[in-house]
Amino acid sequence: MSITMNSASPDLAEDPFRYTPLDLPFPRLLKTPKKAPVSSIKPALRRTFQATLKLSDESYSHRSRPLHLLAAGLVLGSTPTITKADSISRSFSPRADSLTFGTSEWIWTATSVAGTVLALRKDFTPPFGKSIIGVEIIAAANDHFSLFLNGDLLGEGSGNTNFGRRFCASAFPSQNVLADDTTDVIVTDSSWLVDDSVPVDFAQLSFDDSQWPSATVLGAYGTGPWGSIAIPTAPPLISLAGATWVWTDVIPAGGVLPPGQRAFRRTFTPGSGEGPATLNIIISADNQYSLWVNGVLVGSGTDWTVAQQYTVNLARTDTVVLAVLANNIDTTPAGLIVSAEITMAETGRNNCTASILLVTDLNWVSTEGTIPDGWELPGFDDSTWPAVAGEGNYGVGPWTTLAIAAPSAPVDA
Numbered sequence: 001m002s003i004t005m006n007s008a009s010p011d012l013a014e015d016p017f018r019y020t021p022l023d024l025p026f027p028r029l030l031k032t033p034k035k036a037p038v039s040s041i042k043p044a045l046r047r048t049f050q051a052t053l054k055l056s057d058e059s060y061s062h063r064s065r066p067l068h069l070l071a072a073g074l075v076l077g078s079t080p081t082i083t084k085a086d087s088i089s090r091s092f093s094p095r096a097d098s099l100t101f102g103t104s105e106w107i108w109t110a111t112s113v114a115g116t117v118l119a120l121r122k123d124f125t126p127p128f129g130k131s132i133i134g135v136e137i138i139a140a141a142n143d144h145f146s147l148f149l150n151g152d153l154l155g156e157g158s159g160n161t162n163f164g165r166r167f168c169a170s171a172f173p174s175q176n177v178l179a180d181d182t183t184d185v186i187v188t189d190s191s192w193l194v195d196d197s198v199p200v201d202f203a204q205l206s207f208d209d210s211q212w213p214s215a216t217v218l219g220a221y222g223t224g225p226w227g228s229i230a231i232p233t234a235p236p237l238i239s240l241a242g243a244t245w246v247w248t249d250v251i252p253a254g255g256v257l258p259p260g261q262r263a264f265r266r267t268f269t270p271g272s273g274e275g276p277a278t279l280n281i282i283i284s285a286d287n288q289y290s291l292w293v294n295g296v297l298v299g300s301g302t303d304w305t306v307a308q309q310y311t312v313n314l315a316r317t318d319t320v321v322l323a324v325l326a327n328n329i330d331t332t333p334a335g336l337i338v339s340a341e342i343t344m345a346e347t348g349r350n351n352c353t354a355s356i357l358l359v360t361d362l363n364w365v366s367t368e369g370t371i372p373d374g375w376e377l378p379g380f381d382d383s384t385w386p387a388v389a390g391e392g393n394y395g396v397g398p399w400t401t402l403a404i405a406a407p408s409a410p411v412d413a
Contacts, residue, residue, distance in 0.1 A: 099138045101164070101229060104187040107215040109194055119198045121209050124186060133170065136352040140164040140229050147271070148203045155271030155354065159363045162242050164231045168344075168352035169273075190214050232355035236280040236341040240307065243359035245335035245399060246388040247326075248368040255391065255398075257334040263375050264324040264336055264366045265382050266358060274344045274354060276320050279312040279413075281340040284402055285326040286333060292323040292376040296413035304399070307337070309407040314342075322358070323376035333398055335391050336360060364388045 109118060126132055137154075139147060145157040147167055154167050193212035201207050222228060230242055248262050270276055281298075283291055284307035290300040293312045301308050314320060320342055328334035337360050344354040365385035367375075374380050395401060 099136055099166070099231070101138065101140075101221040101231075103185075104221045105189045106218040106221070106224060106226065107188045107190070107192055107194075108218055109196060110216045116196060117198045119195045119202045120192050120215060121194075121202070121207075121212065122186065122192045124184070126184075134352065135167075135169045137167040138164050138231055139167070142226075151204050153272040155274050155356070156269070160359065160361050161226055162230060163357040163359065164229045165356050166232045166352075166354055167271075168346075168354040188215075190217050230357060232341055232343075232357050234343065234353035234355065236278075236343060236355070238280055238282055238339050238341050238357070240282055240337060240339045240359075240394040240402065240404075243337050243339045243394045244361050245337050245391040245394070245396060246360045246362075246364060246366075247334050247336065247391060248366045249386040249389050250368065251389045251391060255333045256331060257328055259328050259330055260368075261325055261327045261371065262334075262336075262366055262368055263371045264326065264364055264388065265375070265380075265385065266322045266338075266360075266364045267378075267382075268320045268322075268342060268356065268358060269318065270320070270344070275316055276314045276342050277345040278343045279310075279314055279320065279340060280343070280407075281310050281312070281322075281338065282307050282404060283310070283324070283336075283338045284308070285324065285336045286399065287329045288327040289336065290325045292321075292325075293411075293413040294319075294321055295323075295377045296411065298411050298413065299408060304335075304402075306403045306405050308405050311407055311410040313410055313412045315413065317378070319378055321376075321378045321380075325371070325376070333391075335399065337394060337399075337402075360388070362387050362390060 107120070135149070137147065139145065139157065140161060140163070141157055142161050143157075144159045147154045147156070147165075149167075149169050154169060155165060157165050192215040193209050194215040195202065195209070195212045199207070202209070218224065219226075246264070247257065251257065268276075279293060281291070281293075283289065284301060284304050286304040288300070288302045288304075291298045291310070294314070294317060296312075298310050298312055299308055322338070322340065324336060324338070326334070326336045338358075339360075340358045342356050342358065346353060364387070365382050366388045367385050372380075375382075
């Protein structure tokens with residue numbers, strides 16, 4: 001994580017909000033809680049930052065796999081260079097590569113059991129005379145997580161350990177800010193506190209975690225079963241690397257599938273205060289596909305050897321729904337592959353760009369039966385649709401690597 005701070009102006013020397021701690025809680029939950037209504041960051045952000053991560057492990061068929069959290073929060077990794085400013089209108093503008101997981105460690109409890117619930121917290125107190133004005137966080141976990149800042153839902157993870165999420169938040173510690181901007185870096189390590197009971201109010205600023213034990217370090221970034229993690233960039237630089245070829249929940253031995261159409265869906269729900277602004281997507285299907293975003297037809301493809309690129313300008317919405325109708329025209333192998341990045345609108349004083357990477361994986365759902373009317377619309381209930389079946393990561397045969405077409409003209413959805 002990266003925290004950016006300003007020196008406070010002399011006339012605000014008595015401001016009680018400038019020296020309070022930054023509180024970062026991260027919890028692991030089996031099920032994602034109901035979203036809080038979209039709202040602006042609470043005034044409590046002036047006093048402290050509290051990040052809470054809710055993680056959920058749904059790898060029930062892989063119970064031997066360890067559970068972990070990796071976070072670079074308030075600036076994780078190398079610190080950016082900040083330009084001096086003399087007004088509240090100045091903004092925190094880190095480089096796209098300013099945050100990395102390089103010095104972060106995977107942390108958890110001493111035991112790893114699938115399906116458990118865990119909460120993690122860390123406090124940060126800014127130096128005397130400094131006020132927190134911006135926070136940038138990158139985080140990843142096995143498998144799902146929800147990140148809270150001062151009790152408000154900031155956003156959720158993608159459910160894919162190969163891809164991290166980037167979160168941004170800003171604060172307004174005073175009416176005037178002087179020069180001498182600095183940054184500080186927090187990474188996941190044994191200084192974090194952990195609890196497996198997950199108290200109801202553990203994400204609140206006033207919660208007392210003094211009795212919580214320290215987290216257990218399970219390994220440095222890049223070690224163990226996790227490997228490297230892709231992080232969203234601004235501007236987006238997406239590829240099919242890490243995406244999985246998928247089809248419906250039943251794939252016969254040998255991979256030869258009957259002809260016919262299949263419907264696929266993937267839903268992303270932004271956190272409180274997040275506003276999806278653009279979607280950049282690469283897609284291909286063997287043999288044909290049509291792509292809808294939030295119910296708007298974006299494009300189609302008939303040659304699986306060439307993936308198409310689309311840019312979609314998103315209207316402010318509670319969800320972003322990708323819907324794909326794929327058609328296998330012969331009794332041959334069939335598959336769908338997608339890689340996308342959703343970029344959030346910049347908010348407040350923090351020019352950090354929050355974003356999430358979404359690829360075809362087991363978080364997609366599909367149906368091989370009758371395709372119902374309205375299945376491509378955002379409000380359609382796909383809760384009974386089964387998860388897709390994976391056929392192999394990008395590069396696997398019979399598809400190997402694909403040509404990627406130039407981006408099409410932007411579409412509004």
